[in-house]
Amino acid sequence: MADLNEAVVLGWIRRSSVGLSRVELTQTTGLSPQAISNICQRLLDEGMIMEAGKTTSGFGKPRTLLTLDPAGCYAVGVHLDPTVVIIVLLDFVGTVVARASLTTAAADPPEELVATIGRLVDGLIEEAGIDRARVLAIGIASPGPIDPVSGTVLDPPLLTNWHNVPLRDRLKAATGLPALLDKDVIAAAVAERWAGEALQSRNFAFIYLGAGIGAGLVVDDVVVRGNSANAGDIGEFEVAGPDGVGTTFLGEMANPEPILSQAVRAGVFPSAPHKDDPLAVDEHFTELCRRADAGDAPASAILDQAAVRIGRAVSSIANLLDLDTVVFGGTTWSRVADRYLPTMAGIIRAGSITRDVHPIRVVGTGLGEDVGAIGAACLVLDTLASTQPGKTLQTF
């Protein structure tokens, strides 16, 4: 691992889109010109950064721009979801150089899944043809609650077979690579911060729509983890119930499984799969979205109502934290984006307490289904290159 000054220098270079000169690094970091010169030389020698052209600004001689070397290091990101495992290999500048995904059944024993993930990780590194010594670590994004200190998946409601699984250490043992564990929604927010829709934002939420709903938060440029690193649960926000009768939990209106129960009650389907079969739930949810898009009125009404409920809850979060950006994504996002986004964006913008002070951007992710896996890999890169090295997760 790099020392703190190296991490800060790499962090600022990583954050810059065109690279930074040594003079700019001196100004930005507050380190002495001599220190910057030494650190940059070391990083050049190690192949972590490279010289990328000259810049001329104002008077004075042209300055050499330093950028990250894409091949300087790599990170693996693993996103564990109730219906799918996505694995990416990211280079130092955040490009996905290899990718694998695996449809899972909830009944799969965790031990077998970990062994399969380990083989896929090894396969990706081999396929990419890179030096394994340049792979920093594996980042794992998991549904909460988790314990990032011990690297344990505690008891996620939708992963019925997972109870106190030491996922981080098992994957370390399976691959020989260091690993860290963080919550899926936090990883997704970190991906948006480095490679996505929130590059310019210091106050944003990533709203994750999958088998469950969650929020990854960045406030005042700091990734929010909270007391036990389990921040981001929003499934129990209070919202109006179906057809406005009574109130219920947001998860009951937003998550595929209870939405399918509504669809059964509305006569769209004769029956719905059991909640312990998330893959069947996911397939039925796809069919519900298909029917709504084809004009089925009850199916449309159910999904439109979900969008209103989610929009209301996210509006509350935006006001609580005075956000400037909301990004939506997750494993079901591509199926609902066109229907949900206009409704939710309207509610969030109209409900903004600060609408006369600043606008609020509401967008869908540009990173697709891989956002959680990319974020998990970004968490690994953060340990080496971060403008706030004290704020990164350091629990290999």
Place this chain on the structure above:
Amino acid sequence: MADLNEAVVLGWIRRSSVGLSRVELTQTTGLSPQAISNICQRLLDEGMIMEAGKTTSGFGKPRTLLTLDPAGCYAVGVHLDPTVVIIVLLDFVGTVVARASLTTAAADPPEELVATIGRLVDGLIEEAGIDRARVLAIGIASPGPIDPVSGTVLDPPLLTNWHNVPLRDRLKAATGLPALLDKDVIAAAVAERWAGEALQSRNFAFIYLGAGIGAGLVVDDVVVRGNSANAGDIGEFEVAGPDGVGTTFLGEMANPEPILSQAVRAGVFPSAPHKDDPLAVDEHFTELCRRADAGDAPASAILDQAAVRIGRAVSSIANLLDLDTVVFGGTTWSRVADRYLPTMAGIIRAGSITRDVHPIRVVGTGLGEDVGAIGAACLVLDTLASTQPGKTLQTF
């Protein structure tokens, strides 16, 4: 203003309950022993810190403990509320050395109120018999939305006469003292962090109950301000309506004015004061609380329902941010505390997603009605003494 290293040294000394030795300061700040020695000598010479006994730990010679000198500097805190203005003079260790309060009517023109506040501030400093040169600045806590950069109170819903009032600069002009402006709920949270119930917490919310409801947040030890420093609005959280019929905004269930409308509908009062008369609303609310405490069933039911709605919304916030502590307070708190706290604490604890991971403390403020004013003064002290000097509000 002190330089950054001095601010950090003062910040760590301020945070310690018994004082710190030079050796401890070296370890905590990462500054060199020589730098610590120089800074401490300068601060001793200036009367900002003092030597307060010796400590012996393990082997080695006894170390001199350094503490803040209470008379080293002072700060004024002004809390502007729709029904009352509270002004405190705080010494360097956070003790209230003088205090004034002023019942206000919403119809008072802001210009007159600012002039009155200015005279009261001058009077407090004189009354305390302190050196005016030792008064750092005035901190002002105001309902939002505000613009802390220009020091303007924008358009608070319950301060009907206040529109784009440059309160900070007017109070500067009236007193000749520097001033800063922040949101009331944020100031209250800062008070709890330095002098109240959240000394040990890095993740807490202060829930403010007054003419309106709001939340001051500290997440991962950082005071949350958000994009335009207007974080903390929770009045538009969705909650179940009266008697569970439909849904409404939290403010409609929690704020005195709409609660009085419910009381009129329930036959407790024949009529309620107009919402533009917050003082009359406040007096009626006191009467409602008195009747409920005397056993009036409809009055009790209305207040009990408010407690449930607030508890549910705060439970959502606690899960969103993975909080370990919730502190309640505000101008109406003393009237409802005994009734609300057990109900709310039960809901928040039972609803915690992380209840098997860590407990969550739910308490009332120990700072009474002055919490906003004390916090406003603490914001001023933060500019001089902070363990995170980059994170303090610097908008004099």
